[in-house]
Amino acid sequence: LEKKQEEGHISTLVSTTLESLARKARSLLAKFGTTMAAIKPASFYPSLMGTLTFNVHTGVSSTEAVATQDLGTANVEFRHYIDHAFLAGLEGGQEMLASLTTPRPPCTELWGTKRMSGNERVVGMLSQPLHVSFKATRADRMIRKSDMYLADVLVIDSLPVPLHVSVQGLEATGAFTSEQEREELYRAASDFSRKPTKELFPEQFHDHPYWGGPGGYGPNTSVLGNIATVGMGGVENLRQELLSARSPDVSTPRVCAACLERSVFCEFSQPKPLPHAMALLARPSSGNAAEPPPPCADALIAIAVQ
Incomplete structure (x- = not known):
């Protein structure tokens, strides 16, 4: 019992x-x-047509970088990527890394880099849009330099390239300020003479698995875009998920005419003073024809708000 x-x-x-x-x-x-x-991984799926050349601005330095892009790919992704070591090596880069935020939508990995042991680690997301200048060239001669701001930039622990720019993301955030700017970038992105090969990028990237380095599937291995994963029926849902998670207020700031003439730029979307435009306001006009023009209306409004 x-x-x-x-x-x-x-x-x-x-x-x-x-x-x-x-x-x-x-x-x-x-x-x-x-x-x-x-929580889904971000996707690296660059176009095999052409690469783009940008100057990356940190606020205290400007560095040229060749970037991959996603024009015409079977992949839905609006975020841009920058390599952690590349950014850390730029003057002012450490300060940008010190203020990283949580990625939107949430993600901890980046797939598509052909690494057999797994995906790349997402370190975080830049807290402010990244200021870059697109350099349009014809016959190796620069014909146009356009300033734009990349919203939602993920910092990747080991990217195969210094910078990856999503053309889909540029369109989604209204980064193009003119049709001519869009046409020049699309022309460069479609230039097969500048298709992505490891020789276009600094030597530090050559041993990455994506380019056939140790631990990779090899450069000739095809990787399917996420459209193949979600199916055509899931594309719109994926698009809406990414769009709804974008950073608030990611409109592209316009450059003050005075600053443009002096090759410096006012970042209207940044929560900081506009020293160049404010200095011009404080200085009395001398009537000299060579003097830079006064700040534009956008700069004056931004100064008043701040």
Whole structure:
């Protein structure tokens, strides 16, 4: 009788414990299940047509970088990528890394770099749009330099290139300020004479698995875009998910005419003073024809707001 009572007590205890664990599991699933399921890796799927040349501005330095891009690819992605070591090596880059934020949408990995051991680690997202200048060239001669701001830039621990720019992202955030600017960038992105090969990028990237380095599938291995993963029926859902998670207020700031003439730029979208435009306001006009023009209306408004 005592033995039966003991067995009954143990059975009740086990049953109660299992029910308690089940309740906790359901509670955790309800609390975190949706979030966990929503975390998808970012995707690196560059176009094989052409590369783009930019100057990357940190606020204290300007460095030229060849970038891959995604024009015409079977992949839905609006975020841009920058290599962690490349950014860390720029003057002013460490300060940008010190203020990284959580990626939007949430992601911890980047797939598509042909690394057999797994994906690349996402370090974080730049807290401010990245200021770059697109350099349009014809016959190796620069014909146009356009300033734009890349919203939602992910910092990647080991990217195969210094910078990857999403043309889809440029369109989604209204980064183009003119049709001519768009045409020049699309022309460069479609130039097969500048298709991505490792020789176009600094030597530090040549041993990356994407280019056939150790631990990679090889440069001739094809990688399917995420459209193949989600199917055509899931493309619109993926687009809306990415668009709804974009940073707020990512409109492209226009450059003050005075600053443009002096080859310096006012970053109207940045929460900081506009020293160049403010200096011009404080200085009395001399009537000299060579003097830079006064700040544009956008700069004056930005100064007044700040």
